[in-house]
Amino acid sequence: MPAPLLIAAKDLRQRLRDRSALVIGLVAPLVIAALMSVAFRGVETFHFDLGVVDADGGPVAAQLVRALHAPELSPVITVRAQDSEFRAAAAVRSRTLQAAIVIPPGFSASMTGARPEPITTLASVNNALAASITSSIVSTFTAQLDADRLSVATAVAAGAPGGRVAALAGEAAGLRIPIQLVQRPVGSRELKPVSYYSPAMALFFLLFLITFTSRSFFVERAEGMIERMRAAPIRPSEILAGKALSVLVFGTASMGVLALVTTVAFGAYWGSPAAVAVVCLAMVVSVVCLTALVIGLARTQRQAEGIASAVVFGLALLGGNFVLVSAEPDLLRRLALLTPNGWALRAFTDLATRGGGLHTVAVPVLAILAFSAVAGVAAVSLSRRAVSA
Amino acid sequence: MRAALAVTGASLRRVGRDRRALFFLVVLPIVVIVIVGATVRGFSTVRVGVVDLGAGRAGRSLTVAMQRAGNLDVRRYPSLDAATTAVARGEVSTAVVLPRGMSSAIRSGRAVTVAVMADRANSTQQAAAAAVASVVAEEGALVQAASFSSSQGLGSYEQDLARATTLQRRAAQVGVVTRIVDSNAQTLPQGFGYSAPTMLVLFVFLNAVASGAVIVETRRMGLYERMAAAPVRQSAIVVGETFAYFTVALGQALLIVLVGAMVFGVSWGDPLAASVLVVLWALVAAGAGVLSGTLFRTPEQAGAIGPPVGIVLGMLGGCMWPLSIVSGFMRQVGHLTPQAWAVDGWTDLMSRNGTLVSVGPELAVLAGFAAGLILLSTVRLRRVLA
Numbered sequence: 001m002p003a004p005l006l007i008a009a010k011d012l013r014q015r016l017r018d019r020s021a022l023v024i025g026l027v028a029p030l031v032i033a034a035l036m037s038v039a040f041r042g043v044e045t046f047h048f049d050l051g052v053v054d055a056d057g058g059p060v061a062a063q064l065v066r067a068l069h070a071p072e073l074s075p076v077i078t079v080r081a082q083d084s085e086f087r088a089a090a091a092v093r094s095r096t097l098q099a100a101i102v103i104p105p106g107f108s109a110s111m112t113g114a115r116p117e118p119i120t121t122l123a124s125v126n127n128a129l130a131a132s133i134t135s136s137i138v139s140t141f142t143a144q145l146d147a148d149r150l151s152v153a154t155a156v157a158a159g160a161p162g163g164r165v166a167a168l169a170g171e172a173a174g175l176r177i178p179i180q181l182v183q184r185p186v187g188s189r190e191l192k193p194v195s196y197y198s199p200a201m202a203l204f205f206l207l208f209l210i211t212f213t214s215r216s217f218f219v220e221r222a223e224g225m226i227e228r229m230r231a232a233p234i235r236p237s238e239i240l241a242g243k244a245l246s247v248l249v250f251g252t253a254s255m256g257v258l259a260l261v262t263t264v265a266f267g268a269y270w271g272s273p274a275a276v277a278v279v280c281l282a283m284v285v286s287v288v289c290l291t292a293l294v295i296g297l298a299r300t301q302r303q304a305e306g307i308a309s310a311v312v313f314g315l316a317l318l319g320g321n322f323v324l325v326s327a328e329p330d331l332l333r334r335l336a337l338l339t340p341n342g343w344a345l346r347a348f349t350d351l352a353t354r355g356g357g358l359h360t361v362a363v364p365v366l367a368i369l370a371f372s373a374v375a376g377v378a379a380v381s382l383s384r385r386a387v388s389a
Numbered sequence: 390m391r392a393a394l395a396v397t398g399a400s401l402r403r404v405g406r407d408r409r410a411l412f413f414l415v416v417l418p419i420v421v422i423v424i425v426g427a428t429v430r431g432f433s434t435v436r437v438g439v440v441d442l443g444a445g446r447a448g449r450s451l452t453v454a455m456q457r458a459g460n461l462d463v464r465r466y467p468s469l470d471a472a473t474t475a476v477a478r479g480e481v482s483t484a485v486v487l488p489r490g491m492s493s494a495i496r497s498g499r500a501v502t503v504a505v506m507a508d509r510a511n512s513t514q515q516a517a518a519a520a521v522a523s524v525v526a527e528e529g530a531l532v533q534a535a536s537f538s539s540s541q542g543l544g545s546y547e548q549d550l551a552r553a554t555t556l557q558r559r560a561a562q563v564g565v566v567t568r569i570v571d572s573n574a575q576t577l578p579q580g581f582g583y584s585a586p587t588m589l590v591l592f593v594f595l596n597a598v599a600s601g602a603v604i605v606e607t608r609r610m611g612l613y614e615r616m617a618a619a620p621v622r623q624s625a626i627v628v629g630e631t632f633a634y635f636t637v638a639l640g641q642a643l644l645i646v647l648v649g650a651m652v653f654g655v656s657w658g659d660p661l662a663a664s665v666l667v668v669l670w671a672l673v674a675a676g677a678g679v680l681s682g683t684l685f686r687t688p689e690q691a692g693a694i695g696p697p698v699g700i701v702l703g704m705l706g707g708c709m710w711p712l713s714i715v716s717g718f719m720r721q722v723g724h725l726t727p728q729a730w731a732v733d734g735w736t737d738l739m740s741r742n743g744t745l746v747s748v749g750p751e752l753a754v755l756a757g758f759a760a761g762l763i764l765l766s767t768v769r770l771r772r773v774l775a
Contacts, residue, residue, distance in 0.1 A: 143526030
């Protein structure tokens, strides 16, 4: 068997015997992905129960209640009729309802007067988003009422004779706000938290291989293992190839198992298997290059651990492995694209939301490989020094 | 006592010399606080993209109206394609497409349709579309009034638009009044007020557990045997080690509190109650740290297993997301961890102006955890020393 294969096989055996590697490579990312999928189960879709108290019973109130049952609102709210403001408030407090609307007595009648009755929304301090969506829904309805009143008022201000007000109001009541919203489908799949954090955690723990491998290299060097290898007719490049191969196999296996288990057990959606495989391979290659770079930069085991930790956590933080990168401010989203894992997460996000295959991940994969090439070239000269030291 | 302090001093000097430990103690928590704090801002705002395909003045005016709306966070995109990609990736919850020729269509009295990107089955996008709808309707009301008035031959469209704008500000409208029915806030404030306390709880504990590696290494090097050869009592070593872990944990917690307050403007609540909470949390971390030092066999194990254990407990305990979003069962499971009680304590102090009395139950539970962990770690460490 060629020397690099022998060295890789030995490293892999050691890794499997060492339980800490299994924890990092499999157990920890799986437990974390499982926890996330359980935690976010209830909040993957935004939907809430909205109470409605119709204390008016008039025609305008009936229009509002009909508007709340519009088909485009059904994915967001379920309308629940309530007897009184008191009961609705109690239900919001106890979280049976997330928000409520109270249409006051005399609401319909007040529409023709100078002082229209306001609509009250009941909200909880713990659900600011439901409160704001409820206000928006009611405001969209009241905007048409206001538009009609405003149309008459503007005409009067422009000089319409007082005697025509009633006629103008009649005309205005038939108007429709001339800017209308229409929904255009995005045609993408909703990004579930588990579909984002499964690859994010798999990548985070993949980066840990940098710490492990660079550390084990210096331990072996301290134990005289590298010197013994060099005493045999093996070139330094073959030792490095063996080390790289073991990282490649362990990293690929870890990513593969995680993709499979999170898909089957937790309902994560990774997208096209071929494209996922290519991104994973590119990422493993960049981990190999980064490991070589750390080995090249460090002179002692302690230094290697320090540099590797800074690299691993720096990349994970910038790349978006802990925080949904889409939700970050612009600057942080741009910084994420300076990291290979940031590009990998973008590829996984695009695969999970917009689908597609290899063409979807082409740019991210090229970016990851470019990053790897830079790290690799820097590592090669430095690593020769590390092996021959 | 002097022997115990000497043990503490020796352990602290080792931590001080280790640059890697300083990275985890100081740099990492603060960077995470910045990133999470900058991101967790928008629980009540909806991120909306805008693409202007040449809508003219009416489009600009609608964009300004959306920017002024308190619940929308508007981002502009140069093309339809860029906006669609941003919606798909979740960078914005929806995007509004302002059509070409919108201004001239409105001026000539024609109705215009503005597209908002939302899939039927995607509730986040639907909720965002509902938020956009109210702003569009309010802007549309002005256009309706101006068109109506000018169609009556009462002034030009521009004049009537100016009149309508003034009237909209002054005239009584159908108001929407929001009444908050409870005051029992269950979540931390947003921004750094969220990230600083949760990351304090996460990192102080995580760091203590991971640095159990120091005790493992001390055991391996045979330092405890050498100490035993000197006239040092076993209890002095146990007290000294525990005090060293406590000092590091307390130092890290105080650093986060200070940086949070001075750099990020975090208000930590009642000073007395906050101090007690910080001290108790450092004791919990010290107990867990010494315990991990006696449980793991190699420094690699402590370094590899410690952080994931800390992260998982942090997730269960509400450091990574508020426990108010998880099921009742998961909330109960979460409260088996000390983290959940600590985060509850901070929520009471920071969101509900809690006091030593109101946060008493959380402090009592944390004191219980601290006592239990320190007792357990003492027993284990004594066994290791023997």
